[in-house]
Amino acid sequence: xxxxxxxxxxxxxxxxELLRQMIRIRRFEDKCVELYTQEKIxxxxxxxxxxxxxxxxIIPVLxxxxxIVATYREHGQAIVRGVSMAAALAExxxxxxxxxxxxxxxxxLFDRVTNFYGGNAIVGGGxxxxxxxxxxxxxxxxxxxxxCFFGDGAVAEGEFHESLNLAALWNLPVLFxxxxxxxxxxxxxxxxxxxxxxxxxxxxxxxxxxxxxxMDVIAVEAAARRAVQAVRENRKPYFLECxxxxxxxxxxxxxxxxxxxxxxxxxxxxxPIVRFQGWLETNKxxxxxxxxxxxxxxxxxxxxxxxxxxxxxxxxxxxxxxFTYAENAT
Amino acid sequence: xxxxxxxxGSIETTYRDAVREAxxxxxxxxxxxxxxxxxxxxxxxxxxxxxxxLAEFGPERIRDTPLSESGFTGAxxxxxxxxxxxxxxxxxxxxxxLALDQILNTAATVRHMSGNQFGVPLVIRMATGAGxxxxxxxSHSLEGWYAHIPGIKVLAPATLEDARGMLWTALQDPxxxxxxxxxxxYNMTGTLAxxxxxxxxxxxxxxxxxxxxxxxxxxxxxxxxxxxxTVLASENIDAEVIDLRSLRPLDDPTIMASVSKTRxxxxxxxxxxxxxxxxxxxxxxxEQAFWELDAPVGRVCSEEVPIPYPRHLENAAIPQVSKIxxxxxxxxxxx
Numbered sequence: 001x002x003x004x005x006x007x008x009x010x011x012x013x014x015x016x017e018l019l020r021q022m023i024r025i026r027r028f029e030d031k032c033v034e035l036y037t038q039e040k041i042x043x044x045x046x047x048x049x050x051x052x053x054x055x056x057x058i059i060p061v062l063x064x065x066x067x068i069v070a071t072y073r074e075h076g077q078a079i080v081r082g083v084s085m086a087a088a089l090a091e092x093x094x095x096x097x098x099x100x101x102x103x104x105x106x107x108x109l110f111d112r113v114t115n116f117y118g119g120n121a122i123v124g125g126g127x128x129x130x131x132x133x134x135x136x137x138x139x140x141x142x143x144x145x146x147x148c149f150f151g152d153g154a155v156a157e158g159e160f161h162e163s164l165n166l167a168a169l170w171n172l173p174v175l176f177x178x179x180x181x182x183x184x185x186x187x188x189x190x191x192x193x194x195x196x197x198x199x200x201x202x203x204x205x206x207x208x209x210x211x212x213x214x215m216d217v218i219a220v221e222a223a224a225r226r227a228v229q230a231v232r233e234n235r236k237p238y239f240l241e242c243x244x245x246x247x248x249x250x251x252x253x254x255x256x257x258x259x260x261x262x263x264x265x266x267x268x269x270x271x272p273i274v275r276f277q278g279w280l281e282t283n284k285x286x287x288x289x290x291x292x293x294x295x296x297x298x299x300x301x302x303x304x305x306x307x308x309x310x311x312x313x314x315x316x317x318x319x320x321x322x323f324t325y326a327e328n329a330t
Numbered sequence: 331x332x333x334x335x336x337x338x339g340s341i342e343t344t345y346r347d348a349v350r351e352a353x354x355x356x357x358x359x360x361x362x363x364x365x366x367x368x369x370x371x372x373x374x375x376x377x378x379x380x381x382x383x384l385a386e387f388g389p390e391r392i393r394d395t396p397l398s399e400s401g402f403t404g405a406x407x408x409x410x411x412x413x414x415x416x417x418x419x420x421x422x423x424x425x426x427x428l429a430l431d432q433i434l435n436t437a438a439t440v441r442h443m444s445g446n447q448f449g450v451p452l453v454i455r456m457a458t459g460a461g462x463x464x465x466x467x468x469s470h471s472l473e474g475w476y477a478h479i480p481g482i483k484v485l486a487p488a489t490l491e492d493a494r495g496m497l498w499t500a501l502q503d504p505x506x507x508x509x510x511x512x513x514x515x516y517n518m519t520g521t522l523a524x525x526x527x528x529x530x531x532x533x534x535x536x537x538x539x540x541x542x543x544x545x546x547x548x549x550x551x552x553x554x555x556x557x558x559x560t561v562l563a564s565e566n567i568d569a570e571v572i573d574l575r576s577l578r579p580l581d582d583p584t585i586m587a588s589v590s591k592t593r594x595x596x597x598x599x600x601x602x603x604x605x606x607x608x609x610x611x612x613x614x615x616x617e618q619a620f621w622e623l624d625a626p627v628g629r630v631c632s633e634e635v636p637i638p639y640p641r642h643l644e645n646a647a648i649p650q651v652s653k654i655x656x657x658x659x660x661x662x663x664x665x
Contacts, residue, residue, distance in 0.1 A: 099445075104443045104444065120436070125431060125432070127401075128407070129405075129436060131404065132411070133412045136408065136411075136412030137412065159404065162398035163405075165398065166395075166405060324441070324480045325481070326441065326449055326505055
C-alpha cells in the first residue's frame, strides 16, 4: 500500500471510512445479485466488484457543488456520492420511489441533489456531456469540477477523442477518470487498442495525466487529490487512468468465456477490500470490533433499502408517457 | 444586415438574414445563449448565416468547433443541462448523423431516464434539402427521421417570419428543439415587418385557402405547393395549402379541419417516400378523417435514390411543381 501516515487526512477515522465505503458498495451489490436471482431486479446489471477503490478514492475528494458523469456500472459512484441505497435499489426494482422515478433502472441512476448526471449506457456517450457541463461552468465562471467516469472500452470510441480534444482546446475543468479494467465487455484491451497505455492518449491531447493502481484506495485518493486540485486551480482538464479489475462477470448474462478462471484468481489477492483491510489489520489500525460494527451497520442499511424498495409502488400505467417532455410546457 | 426598429414598417430581407437576425436577437436578449458549430465564426457559417456575429459577440459566444459533431453536440447538451442556452449548428442534416447518438441517446432521453430531474433546453439548427447540386452526401431531407423521436421537437421554418421568429420560441422551450432550414430558402427575399419577433411553434398554418384539395407540406416544398396551387387555380381547382411548420408534434386538428373541408389531400415531402413523414401524415388522415375523404390520399416525395449530382437528375429526384399539379389533379379525378 502506498501509505504516508504523516498526511493529515490519513487519520485512522478516515481510513476506516474508506474501508467502510468500499464494503458498503460490495455488500450492496452482493444483495443486488441475490435480488437479481429472485427476479426483483431485471434487465442489465453491471457490478463494480473489484473496482470499488476507484469511486471511493475519488468521489469524496470532490466538493458538493462538483458534478459527476458516470456509466452504466455506476452503483458504487452513486452511493458513495450520497444517493441513498434505498433510492438506488428502488430504482433497480423499477419503483417510482427510485432515484430516477423508476424509469431508468440499474444503468440510469440520476440524482439532481448530488449533481449526479447518470447513469449513461452508451459507451463513451457521457464524455461529451461532461465537456458541456464544464463549458457552462467556464462560461459562468463557476468554481466547479466535472468528474467523468468511463471504462477502457470508451477509449475506442470517437467521442472519447472528440471530448479530450475539446476539453483541452477550450481549457475546460473536467477530470477524466478511466476505469481501466482491461476488458471492453469481453474484448481484452490488447485486442482493442494499438496503444494499450491509455494515459498516453491523453498526453497526445496535451492533457496532464497519470496512471494509478486502481486496486489501492490510498493511491487512488492521493492521485485524486492531485488531480482535482490541478483541475480546480488550473481550470484545465486532467486525466486519471485507474488500473483496476472486474472480479465478477461484465453483466448478469456474461458466461466469461473470454478469460480464464486462473486469471481472475490471480487478481483476487489484489481485491481492494481484502488488501486494504489486511493492511489495516497488520498495522493494528482496525480492531475486529470496528469491522463487526461496520458490517452490522451496513447490513442494517441494506435491509432498510430492501424494505424501502419492496414497499415502493409501481407507477400507474396511465402515466406511461410522462417525462418525455417537460410538463406544463407551452 | 437588416436592422430591426420596432414600428418602422416593413423591411426587405432574405431568409438567411432573418435567421441571422433571430440569432442576433437571442444573443442580445439572453447572455446564456451562445452559438456553436463548424465554421460559424471566422468563416461566417457554411451558408453565411452567422456572418458578422463573431465581430459583434466575440469567440466565446460565436464558438468555432473542430469537426467533432458528436463531441460538440454533446457539449451543447451538457451546457444546456447546466443552465446555458446553446444553439448548436450542424452544417447539414447529413453531418448530423455523426451526432445522432447524442441527439437520440442523450438529448431525447435524459429527461425520461432521470425521471424529470434533468432537461435539455438545447436548440440544434441545420440545413436540409436538395437543389444545389451537392450530390448524395449533402442534399438529403432527413427531418422526417428526427420527427420519429419522442423527446425532441422538430421545426421547419418555410417563411421569413418563421425563420425570424421560431428560434427564440425554441430557445424558451425546456426540451431539445431541432430546426431544419432548407438550403434553397436562404436566398429567398421578401418583406418582413420591422418589429417581427417570436412566433408560436405548435400550430400548422393555412398559407392559402381553398376548397377542392389540401396540399400539406413544409419547408422548401411550401413554395412549390403554392406555385402548384396557382397552376391548379387556372384549371379551376381551388387548392388549400397547409404549412406544417412543426413536424413533431404534428398539428392534427389543423390538418383534419382542412381535409374535412376539401375532402382530398396530397402530401408533399422532400424526404424519401418509404417510411417518410408523408406516410405519417397520410396515415393520421386515414385514422382520423377517413370518412371525410372523397379520394385516396396522394403523395409527392423524393424518388428512392440517393440525390444525384447532375441538375436534371437532381430535379427529377425531388418534388417539383409539375408533379404536385399532377398528383392534385389525379386526386380530383382530373388526372
